Amino acid sequence: MNSTEIIQSASDTASSCPFASIPPIFWLVPIASIVALGFALYFYKSMKKEEAGTEIMQKIASHVRAGAFAYLKQQYKIVGIVFVVIAAIFAYLGWVAGIQNKWVWVAFLTGGFFSGLAGFFGMKTATYASSRAAWAANHSLDKGLRVAFRSGAVMGLTVVGLALLDISVWFLILNAFVEDASASKKMVIITTTMLTFGMGASLQALFARVGGGIFTKAADVGADLVGKVEAGIPEDDPRNPATIADNVGDNVGDVAGMGADLYESYCGSVLATAALGAAAFMSDPATQMKAVLAPMLIASVGTILSVIGIYCVKVKSGANSKQLLGALGKGVNVSSVLIILSSLAILKFLNLPNVWGNWAAIIVGLVVGILIGKVTEYFTSEAYAPTKRIAEQAQTGPATVIIGGMGTGMFSTCYPVLLIVVGTALSYMFAANWDISNMASGLYGIGIAAVGMLSTLGITLATDAYGPIADNAGGNAEMSGLGKEVRRRTDMLDALGNTTAATGKGFAIGSAALTALALLASYVEEIRMGIAHGVGGGGKADAAVAALGKLGKTLENANLVDFMNVYEVHLMNPRVLLGLFIGSMMAFLFCGLTMNAVGRAATQMVNEVRRQFREKLGIMEGKAEPDYARCVEISTKAAQKEMIIPALLAVFAPVLVGLVFGVAGVLGLLAGALAAGFVLAVFMANSGGAWDNAKKFIEQGNYGGKGSEAHKAAVIGDTVGDPFKDTSGPSLNILIKLMSMVAIVMAGVTVACSMF
């Protein structure tokens, strides 16, 4: 019995069971979720069993943990209020005004909840892991790697596990409750509804990234500028009042923020692809079901393969840096090769139309992700020419370092963009069987390429999350006076993390672009649903149906191009052009707000640290304890206050543009934000990374080494780069997707209420 028969027979079964229409293969999704969460729990428990180090190490770790949780509690309070207000608005629009899907408010809340939960678990693990990883590194390098990496894996597996849980539970619930005579229409309703929980996840992720990013960089910049540059004490020196805040920041920004961010990308890519699949194959319910399941199954199998990959990361005791890198690489490579093979098996089993084309799209996605990672590494690692050149420019002072880093970052955008262009074109053309007019299949191909890229997120995120854990372990070792050797080892682990993080960033940024492209197409599907909601009211929805009728189409059989025609989404329409301008501006405005927030908070931090050094004379001699709590408080307050406006801006922009310029304006806005935001994000991430490593290159003894004028210049470059690469840059990815998600959720309102 092949898959079609299985699926067919499943839908033939009596409808007594609400899940009868769901093919058995679907159950792989919840199973993968349980596997991932189970292993996450197991790794967490075995990490907790490790020795937590000396008393002072535990004390420092508990300080950091307390600060991190205090921050997160504050953050979730504010975020909670925002979520309740927005959910109430959605409930009103759905139940009272009746211009929207009624379940959006629940989907919104659960998306936000799970995304926040992923961040919370990741951070909890990280704060327990730091002293343990430091203590393990005290024993040996390879033991340090194992503890840090397995802790990172907790985060990776929690994110994918929760995402698959959320997806499978919702899929089952909606299958049971959505009622529609036509099976294929039902599936469109299910997938478009599921897509809306992406908005909750995105909004949570934005708060986490922006709030966490401001927190961590205010502390980092403040600690570096006064500690390293002015007072000349090393990083993480316990005499520095901002050092605890700096370590708290690593946890709330780099760990919790990243967790929420990638949770969102992962769900977004799977759900957007499912929605595109449901739309593309509406004419044939059996094929439609396969197209909806394919992204979920690829993600599920990828999750199981990630666990296998994690087990492949092993090093012999006494391994050197290269062997460590090889071990990490092996884990990722094993998972990637296996997912390529398994995805062919999945597609073959499902017997989707154009198996080879879709498989090729998946491979394209993975390869592009890897290549973007390589390019990122080339432009940001001190092993290559661009970063070395920036270090060289440090000899002529901070101004030339900054100019050089900016220039390099801007120049470096061309490669990722060209890779995305080629990757998108190829995945589209493969999936469309080389017929460019076969738009529905081609766009599905772009979605499936994004899913392919993110399928092994369980392990790629582990290699990414492990970096901040190693960094924190180093901080802990430094503060508790464990000695130079441990610090050297944690530095090695951290440096390793920087290299793998480059790959991770490649996947994050590449998948964001592809997912956003897929979301653009999904938005048009939501417009179809939005029109359906409004039909019969005598308003704009009826006018749209009439316009489709003039093209000889109905609301059901109209394709994407018909909607483009009806809403005039072409480049001579002033609504589209002005939307493009606003979208492009949004990316810059958002960065401006977050950069300014970091600048303001860092200035406060610098003044506070200077004040403490000045007023408490015993600090520098190590006789008086600095007031760490005050610095944590400054960062917390600044982050809480400054994250609101950028987040609300991202929520309101698509709504307002929709109300004024309609569907055409919104699509212009999203396309403009995507095109400009993606390039801006790459620029900021690469400039920031290059400055960071140019400084490291000098610290290795080049151009005068530590303490030289060149080093001081490079530290200034690094400090400017901090908000680039850890606040504004990564938030842009979420901004782009959040705006798409808001547009998707508000599609009904846009259809019904636009002015022009």
Add this chain to the structure above:
Amino acid sequence: MNSTEIIQSASDTASSCPFASIPPIFWLVPIASIVALGFALYFYKSMKKEEAGTEIMQKIASHVRAGAFAYLKQQYKIVGIVFVVIAAIFAYLGWVAGIQNKWVWVAFLTGGFFSGLAGFFGMKTATYASSRAAWAANHSLDKGLRVAFRSGAVMGLTVVGLALLDISVWFLILNAFVEDASASKKMVIITTTMLTFGMGASLQALFARVGGGIFTKAADVGADLVGKVEAGIPEDDPRNPATIADNVGDNVGDVAGMGADLYESYCGSVLATAALGAAAFMSDPATQMKAVLAPMLIASVGTILSVIGIYCVKVKSGANSKQLLGALGKGVNVSSVLIILSSLAILKFLNLPNVWGNWAAIIVGLVVGILIGKVTEYFTSEAYAPTKRIAEQAQTGPATVIIGGMGTGMFSTCYPVLLIVVGTALSYMFAANWDISNMASGLYGIGIAAVGMLSTLGITLATDAYGPIADNAGGNAEMSGLGKEVRRRTDMLDALGNTTAATGKGFAIGSAALTALALLASYVEEIRMGIAHGVGGGGKADAAVAALGKLGKTLENANLVDFMNVYEVHLMNPRVLLGLFIGSMMAFLFCGLTMNAVGRAATQMVNEVRRQFREKLGIMEGKAEPDYARCVEISTKAAQKEMIIPALLAVFAPVLVGLVFGVAGVLGLLAGALAAGFVLAVFMANSGGAWDNAKKFIEQGNYGGKGSEAHKAAVIGDTVGDPFKDTSGPSLNILIKLMSMVAIVMAGVTVACSMF
């Protein structure tokens, strides 16, 4: 006899005279050109009659002049080669391959020639004016203003005079030589052909801006970093080896570069609007002629009004700074008010359809230009909060200054973008009589708003060009030891210039955006011509005609939306989306290349100046003369070498995208470059301006004043801002328009040869 009768009777006249079809009112255009050029000559002669100062002043001025002309000669050599090669390609495509208008190569060459000539005359004037303005300032402040401002006026009037000359000569020639049975088709051919000479002007402008920008900023950065920061000597100190290069740079970058740039904007807006008018009113030859003439006439009257405005700039002897600013403002305001009144008269006389709507569009253009200028001033002047805040952040070091300036610059983009959005929407809607589907009239309205904005360029450019002249006068005074009082006066004149330059920049940047929007629409008209060229060859042109036929349209009566349909220029088309990505990336890549060029050249300059200080010990004591020529040479070589790649990139990108992704891809590219490039340009200009003035604010004695740590940090910010505001930022405006122009010129090739 009203205008319609005049025009009608003109075309009724026997065709013995080749200009018979041209209404007499047209002759206002060449007359305005002659008036402008005549007054430019007069102002030039009276400037030359002024005393040139002491012998040492004349010597310094001749050094600077020699350097500037040596540079320009070098530059024109290289540019000449590029122009000859490209013209040959155009000649081949037109005459041999036959897929393009045959006169493009001539149009291309003349556009480039006149644009270069405008820069040359401006620079010649500026280099003679500097010592004279300094000497005049030695007498009194108001005399200094008069000399400097009248010299700036030479530049302003030369630019508009040459532009109107070029336009009127070509209009006459083409009217005499283009043959077509239908008068309205003939006019479309004439206007679309004329548009192609914009490419020559754009390319020349790009070379001038990029080459000049690299030259001036390499010298400036080098001079500042070693002179001001390391050696602690004042700006323009004759002991600094880079100081002559710095002054040469002001002339080749700020004067010649700006002249070529605005020549290009001015022609572009007039010609794009004429082409849109010809297309919009094809059904009615008499109205069509009016719509073509309207932008030319508004520009002509604006030119004459600019001369009146220039004569209004008068100050009594002993005037203070506020009175000086008032005098300059009065000149601009008088011209602006008069052009508002006269343009109504012009429209009334022509009796264009929807006189009031088009008049409203002109007013919108002027108001938006002024408001963008005000916003620019707010974000970059030390009189307002944003710049003061950046100065405050200088107290915590260079890193926070840089972060603050970047944040402020990015944030500041929202106002100009919103102004452009509102301005575009209003000018479109006014001209379209509030019917959004009246696309042809609406787009014409956007064009006419741009013309309105630039109509008084004669005087706004005068207030802009006067800044670098005052700056150079200050340099001359400093180097020749004229004493502090003169320097104080020239500094006052320079500061005044900064304020008026903010307004000038508002016009430049606003008009670039509007013109680029108009060019986007003109591109579609060129596609129509491109198809017409290729019809009958059995290729893609025939396919396009057939596709139009399916919509029930012919090549002649198809409107813009029909072309959007045939070429699928909607936002679900992957060609469009990928074009958007590439366009957005182009803006960043271009900035990256130019920033890196400045960084590299500045590093060379710093090393050279350090070397001279180290090896020639007498320099610092004023006993040995530094080797100025070597520094000029470094800047010249760097500029020559580094300007080629960015320029060629801008030329080839639209061609390559067209060959791969066709018309839809090119429109995506242009829209993406416009949306991202405009915002990026505003960001870079405003960050750079704010850093500059934050430094000035500290130099006024705040936060420790000159020599304090805060001042050092602010100088670093200013140095980073130099390539932002004077190299990369302003070049972006040209990049956007050059890419549009290349696309326009290559429309035939794109239609005939695209792959997908």
